[in-house]
Every structure is written in C-alpha cells, then in structure tokens.
Amino acid sequence: MQKVGILGGGQLGRMLLQAAANYPVETYILENDDQCPAAHLCHHFFKGDIRDYDAVYAFGKGLDALTIEIENVNVDALETLEKEGVTVIPHPSVLRTIRNKAAQKKYYTDHQIPTAEYILTHNIQELSEQAHFFPAVHKIAEGGYDGRGVQIIENEQDVAKGFDAMSVLEKKVDVAREIAMMIAIDRSGAIAIYPAVQMVFDKTLNLLDFQLCPADIEEKTYWKAEAIALSAVKNFNSPGIFAVELFVTPGGEVLVNETAPRVHNSGHHTIEAHYSSQFDMVWRILLNYPLGSTDAILPSVMLNIIGKEGYSGEAVYEGLDEMLKIENAFFHLYGKRQTKAGRKMGHVTIISNEKADLLHKANKIKHGLSVIAKE
Amino acid sequence: MQKVGILGGGQLGRMLLQAAANYPVETYILENDDQCPAAHLCHHFFKGDIRDYDAVYAFGKGLDALTIEIENVNVDALETLEKEGVTVIPHPSVLRTIRNKAAQKKYYTDHQIPTAEYILTHNIQELSEQAHFFPAVHKIAEGGYDGRGVQIIENEQDVAKGFDAMSVLEKKVDVAREIAMMIAIDRSGAIAIYPAVQMVFDKTLNLLDFQLCPADIEEKTYWKAEAIALSAVKNFNSPGIFAVELFVTPGGEVLVNETAPRVHNSGHHTIEAHYSSQFDMVWRILLNYPLGSTDAILPSVMLNIIGKEGYSGEAVYEGLDEMLKIENAFFHLYGKRQTKAGRKMGHVTIISNEKADLLHKANKIKHGLSVIAKE
The missing domain is CATH 3.30.470.20 (ATP-grasp fold, B domain)
Incomplete structure (x- = not known):
C-alpha cells in the first residue's frame, strides 16, 4: 500500500480520510493539535507544526506522496521532499504563488487572467495614501484564513482597520x-x-x-x-x-x-x-x-x-x-x-x-x- | 461527546467508522487483529478477543453505548454491561437467538414467521438418518460465517460434507x-x-x-x-x-x-x-x-x-x-x-x-x- 501524508488535520483532512477508506492506502497526518478533527482517522498521526521545516521534512521523508489541507505550510520542506522524489500535490511552486495574495494577484495579471484591479501596500501609511482607490478591499498578503485578514475599506475612516503589513488593496467590484x-x-x-x-x-x-x-x-x-x-x-x-x-x-x-x-x-x-x-x-x-x-x-x-x-x-x-x-x-x-x-x-x-x-x-x-x- | 464501542473491526466496522465521522462521537474498536480494516479509523483501538468475557467486559465498561459488526461475540459480557447501564444495540438477547441457527429457527416458528421446514441434527450419524429429508441444506448452529458452515446435502453421498456438531437441516426450498x-x-x-x-x-x-x-x-x-x-x-x-x-x-x-x-x-x-x-x-x-x-x-x-x-x-x-x-x-x-x-x-x-x-x-x-x- 502507498503511504500518503496530509499536512493539516482540520475538517478537510477529516473528510479526506473518510474518502481514503475507500482505497488501499496508508495515511499519515501532521498537525499540532492531537485533538483535531482528523487525528483519529489516519494510520499514523504525527504531532508537529506544518509551518516548521524540520517537522514537515521529517514527516514527508519516506512517504510516497504528500498533499495539504491548508496553504499555510512550510513550502521549503516540500520543495526539498519533491527534489528527493516524494510526489507532492499540488507542486510546492503553486503554494508559493497562492499563499501570498500579492504573488497570486501577479500570477493572474502575468497570465492575462481577469481579476479586480489592485495595488500593493506595505503598511497603514501607504494604505492611507490610496484614498483615490477607495472603496476597496484590503487583504493581508500572508496568513489570512476564513474571513481573517480581509477588511473592506469604504473610505478614509476605515483606513485604521487595514493591515500594517504587505497587503493587496483591491478595487471593490460590483458583484452580481x-x-x-x-x-x-x-x-x-x-x-x-x-x-x-x-x-x-x-x-x-x-x-x-x-x-x-x-x-x-x-x-x-x-x-x-x-x-x-x-x-x-x-x-x-x-x-x-x-x-x-x-x-x-x-x-x-x-x-x-x-x-x-x-x-x-x-x-x-x-x-x-x-x-x-x-x-x-x-x-x-x-x-x-x-x-x-x-x-x-x-x-x-x-x-x-x-x-x-x-x-x-x-x-x-x-x-x-x-x-x-x-x-x-x-x-x-x-x-x-x-x-x-x-x-x-x-x-x-x-x-x-x-x-x-x-x-x-x-x-x-x-x-x-x-x-x-x-x- | 458520547463514547461508543464496536465489537469487531472488519469492513463493516470500517464503514461504520467512515459514517461516524459525520457525528460528534468518540469511537472505540475491540478486535484481535490490529491490522484489521477498522483499526486506524477509531479514536481508541483495543486489541482483544471479542469472544472473551473479560476482554468484552473491560472494553465496554465506561462506554455509553456498544454495538457489533459480527454476531460471534461474548453475549454474557454484553448482558452484564447492559445490566450495569451501558446501552447495548442490539440487545444481547437478540444475539443469543440469532447466533445459534437452531435457536433462530425456533424463534421463527415460535412467532409464526414462515421459514423453510427443518430438523435439528447433533452429529453426522443423525444427519445420515435423515435421508428422507434430502435434498436439504445443512447449517452448523454456531460459528458459521460468509459461506463457511453451510453445506448442500443433495443425497446420501453428500452426508460426509455435513457437520458433526449441532446443526439445522433445512429442507431445500425451490427459490425463484x-x-x-x-x-x-x-x-x-x-x-x-x-x-x-x-x-x-x-x-x-x-x-x-x-x-x-x-x-x-x-x-x-x-x-x-x-x-x-x-x-x-x-x-x-x-x-x-x-x-x-x-x-x-x-x-x-x-x-x-x-x-x-x-x-x-x-x-x-x-x-x-x-x-x-x-x-x-x-x-x-x-x-x-x-x-x-x-x-x-x-x-x-x-x-x-x-x-x-x-x-x-x-x-x-x-x-x-x-x-x-x-x-x-x-x-x-x-x-x-x-x-x-x-x-x-x-x-x-x-x-x-x-x-x-x-x-x-x-x-x-x-x-x-x-x-x-x-x-
């Protein structure tokens, strides 16, 4: 049986493991919380930080294939594992592009993929200088998840809600x-x-x-x-x-x-x-x-x-x-x-x-x- | 979360546990083979013989509810656990009736439930004396499973295939x-x-x-x-x-x-x-x-x-x-x-x-x- 690991053990990992039980596969989970939704549904649970190089490398070494249930993982370790012959799906390069919202936006524009107009801001000061661009949506480039890391900036009064870190300021789109x-x-x-x-x-x-x-x-x-x-x-x-x-x-x-x-x-x-x-x-x-x-x-x-x-x-x-x-x-x-x-x-x-x-x-x-x- | 145990860890246990992951429940498996299909899909795996009183009692004590994936379990232990307040589904009395094919047949006739005509045999000698009843199906009363423990006795030549143990000899039915x-x-x-x-x-x-x-x-x-x-x-x-x-x-x-x-x-x-x-x-x-x-x-x-x-x-x-x-x-x-x-x-x-x-x-x-x- 192939040995396949998942980085992350939340509900997505849980449902992945429910589906895995239809196939002959030996499953591994890496996750810091040993009470997480997926912990008890795999063959081998490893407690560890999916953002840590050593933890991810040690976990993935010796597996046939690896995947993720969250983007916020150590991509360097996945790149090393991929070079050493572990199948990593998606490729680590995809994670590098997607997990950083600024890089993701650049990817769309580089490939002529229609996306809302945007500018990059690196701190609140830069955000405050973009009033001409409001109303807009301020998205922190790294670390946002499930509604965290996104703020709507209707006007200058909302600037304080923005992120004092590398972010994408996206023109608010009229969405039907x-x-x-x-x-x-x-x-x-x-x-x-x-x-x-x-x-x-x-x-x-x-x-x-x-x-x-x-x-x-x-x-x-x-x-x-x-x-x-x-x-x-x-x-x-x-x-x-x-x-x-x-x-x-x-x-x-x-x-x-x-x-x-x-x-x-x-x-x-x-x-x-x-x-x-x-x-x-x-x-x-x-x-x-x-x-x-x-x-x-x-x-x-x-x-x-x-x-x-x-x-x-x-x-x-x-x-x-x-x-x-x-x-x-x-x-x-x-x-x-x-x-x-x-x-x-x-x-x-x-x-x-x-x-x-x-x-x-x-x-x-x-x-x-x-x-x-x-x- | 309720703690629920299953006696047996085969494919039925495996699929029960796939379904359990849709509910808030803490799952337990008792099974002798720690490489069984269900072993890695529960919160708590216990290695032990489901036919052994002590193993079943120790496993079930402290659980909220218990069920089975195979009939061949220690019913005495389940009865004790039920008396002590553990919910056992099905009731142990059902297992006592069903796991013995002779008792199961008696249950049908006692309740006027139509079933094929039958007689009981206790050894090969008794079977050989029932030639007037052939063609018939010989079913061992206890321990048969998945095609084992059932023999078709077309005529006297087949008697040697029968069971030298308490069995049900059932008139062969013309099945449409x-x-x-x-x-x-x-x-x-x-x-x-x-x-x-x-x-x-x-x-x-x-x-x-x-x-x-x-x-x-x-x-x-x-x-x-x-x-x-x-x-x-x-x-x-x-x-x-x-x-x-x-x-x-x-x-x-x-x-x-x-x-x-x-x-x-x-x-x-x-x-x-x-x-x-x-x-x-x-x-x-x-x-x-x-x-x-x-x-x-x-x-x-x-x-x-x-x-x-x-x-x-x-x-x-x-x-x-x-x-x-x-x-x-x-x-x-x-x-x-x-x-x-x-x-x-x-x-x-x-x-x-x-x-x-x-x-x-x-x-x-x-x-x-x-x-x-x-x-």
Whole structure:
C-alpha cells in the first residue's frame, strides 16, 4: 500500500480520510493539535507544526506522496521532499504563488487572467495614501484564513482597520453573482471540471451562508467563467484539485477572486451530490488512478454550520434532533469539542430536483440549528 | 461527546467508522487483529478477543453505548454491561437467538414467521438418518460465517460434507427469487424499512454475486415480504439495524432464510444509493437521533470484490484503473493487505435510472476486476 501524508488535520483532512477508506492506502497526518478533527482517522498521526521545516521534512521523508489541507505550510520542506522524489500535490511552486495574495494577484495579471484591479501596500501609511482607490478591499498578503485578514475599506475612516503589513488593496467590484468552480487535474494532465456553484456570503463573518449547485447564471457567462477558471488553474502546471472563486459583475464580466490549490468549502456538496467527490478525486490523483466523474447526481445546496455569536466552550447542537428529520439533508459535524463564534463546526448538504425545496430546507436548517456552548 | 464501542473491526466496522465521522462521537474498536480494516479509523483501538468475557467486559465498561459488526461475540459480557447501564444495540438477547441457527429457527416458528421446514441434527450419524429429508441444506448452529458452515446435502453421498456438531437441516426450498430487507428500529420503537434488494449468489462460494435495488418482484409479493420481515424483526423487541434474508418460491410464497442484527452486505448499496445509509442509520440509533430516510436516490446494483481463486498473498487489484473510469460506479476497497480465494476485499455500487446500465456495468466490473496476489 502507498503511504500518503496530509499536512493539516482540520475538517478537510477529516473528510479526506473518510474518502481514503475507500482505497488501499496508508495515511499519515501532521498537525499540532492531537485533538483535531482528523487525528483519529489516519494510520499514523504525527504531532508537529506544518509551518516548521524540520517537522514537515521529517514527516514527508519516506512517504510516497504528500498533499495539504491548508496553504499555510512550510513550502521549503516540500520543495526539498519533491527534489528527493516524494510526489507532492499540488507542486510546492503553486503554494508559493497562492499563499501570498500579492504573488497570486501577479500570477493572474502575468497570465492575462481577469481579476479586480489592485495595488500593493506595505503598511497603514501607504494604505492611507490610496484614498483615490477607495472603496476597496484590503487583504493581508500572508496568513489570512476564513474571513481573517480581509477588511473592506469604504473610505478614509476605515483606513485604521487595514493591515500594517504587505497587503493587496483591491478595487471593490460590483458583484452580481459570486461563483466557484472546482477543477481536478491528474498527474498526466487530464482535467475534470465540476459544475459551478453559486454563493451567498454572510457579510459580517465573511463565511459562506449557503451555496447552490449548479450556479444560476446565463449560459454564456457560464462558459466564460469556465474558460477563465481553467486558465487560472492550468498555468500552475501542477496536478491537484483547485477551487477558483469568481465574481460575475452586473454586466456579465467575470473576474477571478482567488484560487485555493486544495479541497475547499466550495466542494463539500460533491460528497453526496456528485459521482466523485472532491475528496475522492484527491485520492484518485494521489494514487495515480483515473479521474472520477464530476457530474451531479442531483442539484444541491450546502450550508456551513458555524459557532453562534456569543457562545464559547463545549459544543452543543441545539435543534439537531429536529433537523435530522429532514429526509434529503446530509449532516457533517466535524467533531470539534469546542465552539466559538464563527467557527466552522460542520456543514449540511441538501439534494433535490426542486430548487424551491433546496432553498426551503436550507433556510429551515439555518434557522433551526444553532451551535451553542454547554452551560 | 458520547463514547461508543464496536465489537469487531472488519469492513463493516470500517464503514461504520467512515459514517461516524459525520457525528460528534468518540469511537472505540475491540478486535484481535490490529491490522484489521477498522483499526486506524477509531479514536481508541483495543486489541482483544471479542469472544472473551473479560476482554468484552473491560472494553465496554465506561462506554455509553456498544454495538457489533459480527454476531460471534461474548453475549454474557454484553448482558452484564447492559445490566450495569451501558446501552447495548442490539440487545444481547437478540444475539443469543440469532447466533445459534437452531435457536433462530425456533424463534421463527415460535412467532409464526414462515421459514423453510427443518430438523435439528447433533452429529453426522443423525444427519445420515435423515435421508428422507434430502435434498436439504445443512447449517452448523454456531460459528458459521460468509459461506463457511453451510453445506448442500443433495443425497446420501453428500452426508460426509455435513457437520458433526449441532446443526439445522433445512429442507431445500425451490427459490425463484432471493431478496433481503434492511430494517432499522430506534430506541423509541420507530421503524424505517429500506426497499428490498434482490440477490444472485455465486453457487460455489455462497457469496453475493450481485444485488439489485429495488428487487424485481410483484407488488403483492413485495408487501408479503415486508410484512414477514417486519414480523421477524419486531419480535426481537430491540432497537438496531436488521438484515432479513428471504426466499420467494415460484408460487409466490415468502420464507425467512435468516436474519442478521447488524449492518450487512445486503445494505452496502445504501451508502450512495439512499439518503441515509445503513451505517448512518446505526449512528442515529446509537446516539438517539431520529431515524434517517430509507428512500432511494437512484436504483442501484452492488457487487462484492472477492479474492480470486488460486491466489493468496499481498493483494493486487488487476484492472482497477480501467474500472475506476466507470462514471457511475463507487468503489470501496477495504484495505486488506492479504488476499485469499473468496475473501471479501471490497465492493462496488453502481447507481442509475436504467436497469440495463446497472447490469451492464456490474458485469463489466465482475469480469474486468480481479484481486490477485503479488508475485
């Protein structure tokens, strides 16, 4: 059996390992938190910092293949491992480009991939000098994740919210639709594209509110989005699974927001709603099997289950019993013992041929299920 | 989080643990083989003999709930644990009845549940005296599993193949259809029934060849089968998931063949083809959540992947790459390192609205995939 390691042991690692159990593979996880969602689902758990050269190198040495569930890992160690013959998916060069938002933006413009206009700022002083560019979105170049590291700068009063570090200041785009496309590329270069999903965000937390598949967009916009997403991904020249987030403007223009070279929140619905899930697809790529089918079995909606504002402590899922009665809903609770405001604690996918049924059930769950803390 | 243990760590345990990762639960496995398919997917693995009183008692003490993936466990220990307040699903009394084929037969007749005519034999001598009852099927009362412990006695020449131990000698039934029904019962007595599946067996190995869902039987036979299966299960007065195997005679008579009080090969297709899988359902029962929906998303066919005759050693999946290209097929390989003739190494579920497509793909996989051993 091949030995395959994952850097990171959060919910993405957990779902990767659920899918791994369909294949003959020996699994390894490196993660600092030995109570993380993935810790108990692998053959070999190693406690260590995925950002540390020595920890990643020692972990990866001797494995057949390595992948990630988060970009914020030690890329130098992955480069050394790759040189020494370990298969690293995606290639470390992709991580170097993507994990730094300034480098990612440069990658898009270098390859004529449409993206929102931007300038770089290195500190708050430089940000304050760009008032002519407001309203804009300030994104810290390194270390942002899940809504952290992004600030909307409407006007000069908001400058103090910006980042006093290398950041991308992006012109605020008039967004009619926010969509995402998951794309898989195998080690021979074969490509499979999942149908686009459409997203609605929670403006306060910048977390997904719910996500509809397929996206409700015009056919010509769909083809444009697909061509742009493909171009965004193919120029990395790397196998892997990629999530490309795209903005569609009221005029039908399509812009790349950002790309993640890994399984992603935008692909969770594929577990039940598609023939080959994003997690299954990663194992096919890692184990050098052919790609799976990205076709939908049924249309779907996906919503995250997040820790309720004002609660922190041992997680309690209020309303879960009632929600579990919904016939066409699939619940995924990540087994995190502690909740806090905005923490991703799980997700639900609903599948149905009826869009009204999808939206009705999603709303029912959104209002009927709360993650609070034990008294 | 509740602490839940499973006795046994084979492929059923493996798939139970894949499903457990959708819920907040701390999982425990007791199994003698620490390289078993489920060993690495639980929070806590305990090496020990599930047939040993002390091992089972020590394992179960302190858990909130316990279940099984095989009947051949120490029932005395489970009874003690149940008395001491551990939730045991199914109730140990069910295991006592079911794991002994003579007691199981008596249970059916005691509750007027139609089953093939039978007599008990205690040794080969007694078997040889029952020639008037041949052709018959000789089933060892205790310890048979997966094709072991069952012999067809066509005539007196076959008597030597019989068992020199307490056994059931069952009149050979003229079988037009062999079907199975999975039934879930929660802790409040609520019941959910999966659609019946129809099975075709490999006559040599007595292993499932392939299984179609829904079963292709007349509606009135369907209702009769459902009523009989329900009666077979309800009289146990126990929560749990049950697989009831039934024979349909050419005249439309329905007879119970046997019942398993656990997840079962007959329910593997529910992972992808139904809203709540048999594995999901078990966690709902164990964690005291409402039952899930047993409805089919699409019709399905399931076939086992078994070790090829004549091969023994480190498993190699010949033809797997080609088979993984089949768009609507879901592969489950159990990660067993060693293959041998007839060993269950995995299964495949195919889903489609077209029965011809289901059967065509199932045959393609049956002939295109072989589990052989490394040279």
